[in-house]
Amino acid sequence: MRVLMGVVVLGVAALLCYGLQASKPRPVDLARTVPVAGRQGETVRGRFLAGRVDKVEFARNLKVPFDREARTLTTDGLWVVVTLELEAMRQPVVLYRRTWNGPSGLTFHESDRAPAGLPTGFMVGQASRGRLVFEIRPEAASGASLHLSRDWISRFDSELRIDLDAIPRDPAGGPDVVDTLDLSLGGDA
């Protein structure tokens, strides 16, 4: 009987320890960026940064300036050009993590093939307008959101998560994709 009691106590202790381990938040859960949700067209204010997405465009090819001439960039997926305005709120901010997050959780970083259309540093009281270029899979075009943060694990910082729900649509309801988008002229950015 005493042995049985011992086994039961041991089992309960093991369960308790497992429960503590499983329910304990990880350091990254305690310290990671705090999401600040918003929608396309409205100004979303995080802790250090305010941003507004004005326009989203889709294209199969992208014409970009390259060595003083225009060059066409192709893709197996889709090009997305997001026009937005950003401003630092309290102090100069450096923004490194700019991602397009599809509805299924695929995360596309800003394309390193197209020339940068948005600076990484932002000043207080000086709104910077620019564009971010992504290369995405076609199924990640609808229902996506734009995530902007200084870094994925900037401790106790906020991350802007802007729902892109006002994308251009074709008559069938899918994203309206143009054949070639010309960024070599400067556009409205």
Next chain:
Amino acid sequence: MTEFSGLGQRLKGWLLGGVGAAIAVIVGIGLAILGTKPKPPATLDARQSIATGQWLVRPLAAYTAAGAVHGIQLKDGRALVLEAQLVNRTAETSSDYGTLFKPETGLDGKRPRPTVVLLRDGVGGRSPGLHPGLGERVAFIWPMAKGQEPPASLAFVVNSKRYKAMDNLKGLPGWFNEQPAGRFTLAVAPPGRGGVD
């Protein structure tokens, strides 16, 4: 008398326990040694796609190059180039392919990390971020030792990493514990015959 026989029993028990423990320790150490013995990587068909943890890989061609290749000036004159089609199988853009291929021979002892160039549109971006589910043709370029003769064919080891939802240090997800997934052999074309100069 009874005390002595009790002592004998106890001694016998101790001895038996000791021998059992010693056997267990020896068997454990033996198994551990056998387990760490590196196994030769499996032979893979270079004409088929190879799935590693993060990448779906299809080797396309191997060749040596002299002078310049894919917009990269070669310091010591020659380089070994492996062209491959890469598809990112993970959920996030990645450029974690620096140790994906390891040529078994044919390079100098240090085996520096390759320079990786994107072959789309001829723009020649180095260390491109490859997006999830989008296939890209890339070239891995290793400098060759001075005066080294290019081999006629070369074996490459393909490495694979394992996903961990949280690492032991910070609890962050990531890809760790690189292991060889297999090896394939490709014919190496001399300069000027591999499609580029």
